[in-house]
């Protein structure tokens with residue numbers, strides 16, 4: 001196989017993948033320390049992953065990017081042609097089973113494609129909705145007939161998929177939808193009435209997964225074709241960003257849907273709605289990486305060209321600091337996304353594809369990492385907002401006008417914090433899921449919290465010194481984990497189960513959890529690179545890990561303080577603050593020098609590059 005050629009089906013792939021086989025439970029990163037060889041990073045991409053990445057990148061650069069202007073002006077015939085071309089290359093079929101025309105590849109491959117295709121957010125959104133929330137409900141919940149009928153055509157891009165959950169009065173609160181479905185007296189049709197709002201691809205999609213309540217009560221999903229009687233699409237929304245994607249309302253007016261187009265079981269639509277969004281989250285994260293890389297390249301190019309005070313602005317410390325921060329975030333984001341998808345792949349490898357409930361097992365394996373998927377969604381969407389914002393700042397006046405891509409990127413990035421579950425909802429999912437796992441004993445968080453509380457109240461030292469490569473950095477990760485557990489422990493002691501109603505505390509716990517995962521990913525990846533190439537060759541990743549750890553530790557400490565101040569007072573507050581200070585104590589890195597080093601490398605390479 002060569003870059004640019006269609007991918008062969010899975011069985012014909014001769015290359016090995018380097019995905020660690022260790023089965024790691026979701027959320028366990030809070031309690032266990034991992035060794036570098038247990039995590040997957042972009043340095044572990046197999047030859048196959050690299051080729052697919054290259055093919056996708058070439059497709060994006062040669063086919064998508066030259067068409068940006070047309071797509072921005074909503075020439076959706078171009079979009080449809082591109083979806084077909086993506087289909088011909090196999091880019092839209094990696095998660096479709098081979099039996100239905102797909103390639104059935106690993107989730108790392110799915111993430112690589114999402115990452116590399118995202119050079120232009122308008123098209124990436126369209127493609128992401130089509131291959132993800134458009135096709136996956138059928139992959140995981142469809143009947144044999146539904147799969148045969150729709151999946152092969154979705155895989156080639158002959159038909160385009162969409163997913164219609166949100167309504168004008170229920171977005172986050174999606175189960176509260178008003179759309180209704182009634183079985184016709186002869187049992188042949190469901191008659192759907194209601195509306196849907198903000199549906200991606202609606203302007204030209206052929207097939208919609210539409211959620212409605214059977215008899216006004218039982219939340220269910222239906223496969224609705226565009227030409228079904230009673231189905232219509234409203235006008236395009238005028239959006240702030242991703243203008244190259246289509247977003248419209250749907251109108252269901254006595255829409256007749258054949259009974260066999262019920263998807264999944266009546267009353268079990270929530271399983272479809274939430275599982276599919278969960279899968280979408282890691283891909284949204286991967287797309288943010290792709291968008292971020294493009295943005296930093298623009299920022300570097302401009303910084304090297306623009307002159308002020310007799311110098312190029314790339315010579316100014318404050319501009320270099322921004323470039324270093326942007327690159328550092330990309331490095332951390334890559335570490336988190338690929339670590340997570342590889343954990344999923346390791347869990348999915350245990351699923352027996354030959355049994356009838358293999359789809360159920362697959363979803364269970366994916367759901368195991370719901371916390372990590374939400375972490376990626378929140379972290380990566382906030383990362384890209386930072387990156388496009390600083391790219392705009394580097395462009396300054398020119399960034400604010402349409403002449404440069406910084407302006408469009410700034411607008412395009414913003415949606416990522418809103419869809420696939422807002423970041424508020426995802427933060428609640430992170431801490432809520434952890435709490436649920438802790439309460440059910442799936443994750444031994446409570447004993448770990450108790451042990452830490454006892455330890456902290458008796459022992460004077462934070463923990464033993466660690467040895468070996470990046471020992472100080474690893475110790476910092478451990479301290480962050482302890483800070484999070486300590487604050488969560490203090491909060492659960494006060495509120496018990498009712499902590500769920502304390503949203504600000506749940507949000508702070510989510511923030512600490514997110515930072516911990518990010519910090520650990522950054523250090524493990526640097527360690528892994530150092531082990532493979534030596535510490536000198538790993539200087540930039542190590543510098544990035546140190547810069548990130550320093551920033552993140554401040555945020556973890558601040559969140560922990562917020563929680564403790566809210567749950568303790570008097571002597572208890574003073575004792576807990578003393579513990580917090582002990583846990584948060586470390587010798588600072590010289591982040592100014594480290595950022596200079598990172599920025600220098602990026603400026604030399606003209607793009608985000610660790611090499």
Ligand SMILES: Cc1cc2nc3c(=O)[nH]c(=O)nc-3n(C[C@H](O)[C@H](O)[C@H](O)COP(=O)(O)OP(=O)(O)OC[C@H]3O[C@@H](n4cnc5c(N)ncnc54)[C@H](O)[C@@H]3O)c2cc1C
Nearest residue numbers: 163164165166170171172173198199200247419420422424
């Ligand atoms: C461009 C675009 C494309 C989209 N594509 C699709 C699509 O293809 N299919 C689809 O079904 N939907 C789609 N959506 C809808 C999107 O998923 C929703 O906008 C999103 O889920 C939020 O819902 P909402 O806008 O109704 O906000 P609301 O739910 O009204 O939320 C408003 C604010 O309140 C916060 N909030 C809500 N509930 C809580 C809570 N319990 N606790 C704390 N804070 C809370 C939210 O985080 C948010 O900040 C799209 C939206 C846009 C803008």
